[in-house]
Amino acid sequence: MAQAVQATIGDSEFDRDTAVTPRAPGVYDAELSAGWTIIHAVNGGYLLALLGRALGDALPHPDPFTVSAHYLTASQPGPAVIRTELVRTGRTLSTGQASLFQYAEDGTEVERIRVLASYGDLDALPEDVRTTAEPPAIPPMQHCLGPSDGPAAKIPGSSAITERLNIKLDPATVGWAVGAPSGKGEMRGWLGLADGRDADPFSLLLAVDAMPPTAFELGLKGWTPTVELTTHIRCRPAPGPLRVAITTRNLAGGFLEEDAEVWDSADRLVAQSRQLAKAPRS
Amino acid sequence: MAQAVQATIGDSEFDRDTAVTPRAPGVYDAELSAGWTIIHAVNGGYLLALLGRALGDALPHPDPFTVSAHYLTASQPGPAVIRTELVRTGRTLSTGQASLFQYAEDGTEVERIRVLASYGDLDALPEDVRTTAEPPAIPPMQHCLGPSDGPAAKIPGSSAITERLNIKLDPATVGWAVGAPSGKGEMRGWLGLADGRDADPFSLLLAVDAMPPTAFELGLKGWTPTVELTTHIRCRPAPGPLRVAITTRNLAGGFLEEDAEVWDSADRLVAQSRQLAKAPRS
Structure with a gap:
């Protein structure tokens, strides 16, 4: 869908759908949008971004450096409350905890996700880079495949989230979409938000869990529920599309x-994550 | 040091030094042993094993599957208390939280580490393995280097922990010990407990943080403080020495x-971990 005006950080669907409203000190109301569902669940990266924003408000440092999330029960679109706790304040890092709750029919709170996170200030980091990591080999975007390129990006079940993302997969990792998975635990491609909003540290928390699961290329179908997901945000991403590569060994x-791993347009490794997930049953 | 009798799981120095004593439901007293210090601190993997044992007692499932630890303040040898919380009980997994506290001079508790963890039953997992991961290329143990093989494994500062470990490093990753670091962010070798006790899931929590840091091979000296360390225990290790490979990209x-990554003598990938650490200053 062509956009008349490119959305910006702070004024976009992602920003509105991850907004948190202070109810009391450290307590935030949120509304889980149905726009970020996939198969039968609210996407775990979107939920992480919500928790990340709440902690960014509650903690003395602004940016997530490392966020460890344990997923407890499946979230549903609708109201939620996020309760945060300041665990420790340091000079360069502060550590916090946050839980996202939804409501049972009788009004009691049911915990969905619990997070431990250490925050810092990405803009205060020194410029030194001695990385040996190299960006993943992904063909130019015009040679990659998205939902409008035929069957390549069809996803079973709900695919609301795919309307909000601009995913262009490396053709080497789309065999699953035509019934010919590669058998390799790899998924990679270009990733942006569909309305053109550039990436920031909170949308990186979405990016690490936004691609189709590697299980698809291993010939497994269905839901791959996350048990735990830890993300390191290593620098503020430059404007432009991201490259994301996911590997299962x-x-x-x-x-x-x-x-x-998530790379920005300036060829910097901006985020690294690892999750433990339950394998699909078939 | 030759051992007259090989120590066993449940009857070894590691077991005694990671023992936790229930004080109240979910609350455990512990004594941090000076035997597991390195440079100026108590080893983070040893502390993780203590927290892991407390949660193994407090939760309905016995084995750590994924443990996320955020390190808050530096631990010292001496008394500690571990407070646990049952977060969620499920059929195959339960989730808990634990904090390790020590005491300030005025007796107030100071939090050292906070952990979120999901536990299950390793012996109940199906046998299916579709891994593509391969064991690291490490020379046979007799060709690897330990403290008794000259300068190869000298460590700056306290090295009490090295007396309790049997580490034999791949000669390709010991350049740091003779002033000629490789410049590659790699460290690998054989790892066992010095008294011959075999590995179990709790000692794997030690194993992921027991090798010299990769920073040494990058030419950096001094302490590499862990901010966050998440470990996945993927199966119960077979008897015999472990192979551990650490990589910084x-x-x-x-x-x-x-x-x-930690491999057992049956060539199975038994543990995977990732930590975010502060780089040494020089």
Whole structure:
């Protein structure tokens, strides 16, 4: 869908759908949007961004450096409350905890996700870079495949989130969409928000869990529920599309890990994440 | 040091030094042993094993599957208390939280580490393995180097922990010990407990943080304080020595990640971990 005006950080659908409203000190009301659902669930990265914004308000430092989330019960679109706790304040880092709750029919709170996170100030970090990591080999965007390029990006179940994302997958990792998964635990491609909003640290929390799961390329279908997801945000992303590469090396005992790395348009490794997930049953 | 009798799981120095004593429901007294210090601090993996044992007692499931730890303040040898909370009980997984506190001079509790963890039953997992991961290329143990092989494994500052570990490093990753670091962010070798006790899920929590830091091979000296460390335990380790490989790809902005993988004698990937740490200053 063509956009008359490109959305900006702070004025976009992602910003509105991850807004949190202070109810009391450290307590925030939120509304989980149905626009970020996939298959039968609210996307875990979107939920993480909501928690991330609440902690960004509650803690003395603004930016998530490392966020560890344990997913407890499946979230539903609708009202939620986020309760935060300041655990420790330091000079360069502060640590906090946050839980997202929704409401049972009798009004009692049901915990969905619990998060431990350490925040800092990305703009205060020194410029030194001694990385040996190299960006993933992804073909130019015009050679990658999205939902408008035929069957390549069809996803089983709800796909509301795909309307809000601009995903262009490396053709080498879309075999699953045409019934010919590669058998390799790899998924990679270009990622942006559909309205053109650039990435910031909070949307990186979405980005690490926004691609189709590697399980699809391993020939497994259905839901891959996240048990735990930890994300490191390593620098503020430059404007422009992101490249995301996800890898699974160890599918065993009914569980698998998914390692994600996110690169910005300036060829910097801006986020690294790993999750433990339950393998789909078939 | 030759051992007359090989120590066993449940009857070893590691077991005694990670023992936790219930004080009240979910609350445990512990004594941090000076035997697991390195440079100026109590080793973070040893502390994780203590927290892991407390949660293993407090939660309905016995084995750590994924443990996320945020390190708040530096621990000292001496008394500590661990307070646990049952967050959620499920059929196959339960989730808990634990904090380790020590005491200030005025007796107030100071929080050292906070952990979120999901536990299950490793022995109940199906046997399916579809891993593509392969064990790290480490020379046979007799070709690797330990403290008794000359300067190869000298560590600055306290090295009490090295007396309790049997570490034999791949010669390709010991350049740091003779002033010639490779410049690569890699450290790998064989790891066991010095008294011959075999590995179990709790000692794997030690194993992921027991090797010399990759920063040494990057030419950096001194302490590499862990901000956050998340470990996945993927199966119960077979008897025999472990192989541990640690990799740093992204040293930037004063922080680095350390990815560890631990393999058992049956060539199974038994643990994966990633930590975010502050880079040493020089």
